[in-house]
Amino acid sequence: MxxxxxxxxxxxxxxxxxxxxxxxxxxxxxxxxxxxxxxxxxxxxxxxxxxxxxxxxxxxxxxxxxxxxxxxxxxxxxxxxxxxxxxxxxxxxxxxxxxxxxxxxxxxxxxxxxxxxxxxxxxxxxxxxxxxxxxxxxxxxxxxxxxxxxxxxxxxxxxxxxxxxxxxxxxxxxxxxxxxxxxxxxxxxxxxxxxxxxxxxxxxxxxxxxxxxxxxxxxxxxxxxxxxxxxxxxxxxxxxxPLEETLNTWYWGHARVGSYSLVWLDALAKDGKEHFSSWITKDGDVVSKSCEEQSIVVRPWGENSEYPPTTNLSAPSGYNIRYELGDGKAFVANFTVEAVTMSIGIYQRLIGPIVGGIEGEEQYEGRSLCEQFQY
Known part of the structure; x- marks a missing residue:
């Protein structure tokens, strides 16, 4: 109705x-x-x-x-x-x-x-x-x-x-x-x-x-x-x-990893400049919030892991994700593709398991949904 x-x-x-x-x-x-x-x-x-x-x-x-x-x-x-x-x-x-x-x-x-x-x-x-x-x-x-x-x-x-x-x-x-x-x-x-x-x-x-x-x-x-x-x-x-006039590629995603909530965006504009937005909270409290250079770096691994990705490239095996937290600390995560929920020449949407935590400390398991634009 x-x-x-x-x-x-x-x-x-x-x-x-x-x-x-x-x-x-x-x-x-x-x-x-x-x-x-x-x-x-x-x-x-x-x-x-x-x-x-x-x-x-x-x-x-x-x-x-x-x-x-x-x-x-x-x-x-x-x-x-x-x-x-x-x-x-x-x-x-x-x-x-x-x-x-x-x-x-x-x-x-x-x-x-x-x-x-x-x-x-x-x-x-x-x-x-x-x-x-x-x-x-x-x-x-x-x-x-x-x-x-x-x-x-x-x-x-x-x-x-x-x-x-x-x-x-x-x-x-x-x-x-x-x-x-x-x-x-x-x-x-x-x-x-x-x-x-x-x-x-x-x-x-x-x-x-x-x-x-x-x-x-x-x-x-x-x-x-x-x-x-x-x-x-x-x-x-x-x-x-139009998106294709401004964007070369971006890697975006969100995840729940243990008690951590993650959002990442690592984007490459048409002029070749890389842009970043990092976000981590733990039990609702902010751990990382930054657009600083290299504050979040996402790169594909395994099959189809060319960077930057090109149009019609199939989905990679997964992503390595690294957040710089300052004071020599980093939060690292590894995402593995389980299923491709949407795939066209310039876009992939993916789901799967993710493992991550503070580098050198306990690592946690979770789930993630992420996407890849590739113009």
Missing amino acids: MYPVSLLGSALLTASLARANPYARSGVTKSVLPFQVINSTSTAEVISVKGGLDLPKLTPGVNDTTFDWWYFDAVSTGKNESVTLVFYNFGQTTLAVPYLDGPLLVQVTGTYENGTAFSKAIAASGNANFESSDRGIASEWIGSGGSYSFTGSSLDMINPSYTISIDDPESGISGSLKLQSISPSRYPCDLNIPGVTQEIIPDIYWSNAVPDADAIAEFTIDGEPLQFQGYGYHDKNWGVK
Whole structure:
């Protein structure tokens, strides 16, 4: 059943905002993303604003050369199972994803327990609605046969939660992904505070609402159940040029390793300059937060381990990941590819086991989902 966004703000937010102060209320801001690009200049939000981490970032909207997306995923604590949901608002020339007669697209991909991959792409031809306040965010993307929504509690709360819900019988997919964060929200180089840069490489921007979460996935896809508990994640990216014009490659990923939560980004821009964003928390406390040179270095190993990777290269065997912590200390991790959840010429999405810890100290086992762009 499709609900008007006003009901999203009152009904779907109720559970996720249960811990919010019921007496602390402020105005609700509403906006609509239309199923068409604008024919004018699109300006990106570069410097963070209070309460704006997870909101649309392009003003007055998306044109043919800009993009804005909301990304959610979860990887099972067991083997093979994963799900990724991406809500895209993008110009036709900007990204290597299907353009279905308009800029609004919801893409659902992942893997079943047996390792088989699935993929769905649905146009949100009925627009995308947003509501936000100091209590959180709610968004509904309306397709011809159903609706796709996400709601999140305030990022000022400790351990905020998100729920992503799908009800689309026409496309053969229904269910939900629930995320309970265990790691603070952040920008590439800073915590979630106003007045800091959101740029990760020139003309590409990043905010990370949920670096790590306990996740529960419950979906039915073409009649097949996908149900698991695992580790989840949510971020968003936006940019003012087609991705292939700004990016050569990047290695990104997130992991739970023992009591450590990891996020890494090691990117190579078209001009050959390498850019870094490191993030480690332990039991919710920050261990590493840096964009400094070599603060996080990721390199492939084994088969197909050429660096930088080139278009049409298959997935590597895994990655060596090294965080420089200062004072002569490092956190090292080794990721091994278990399953390829998505593979096209310029992109690989991978899941598998990871082992890591402070170099020279006890090493821990965990699970990871990561990606590789290769232009």
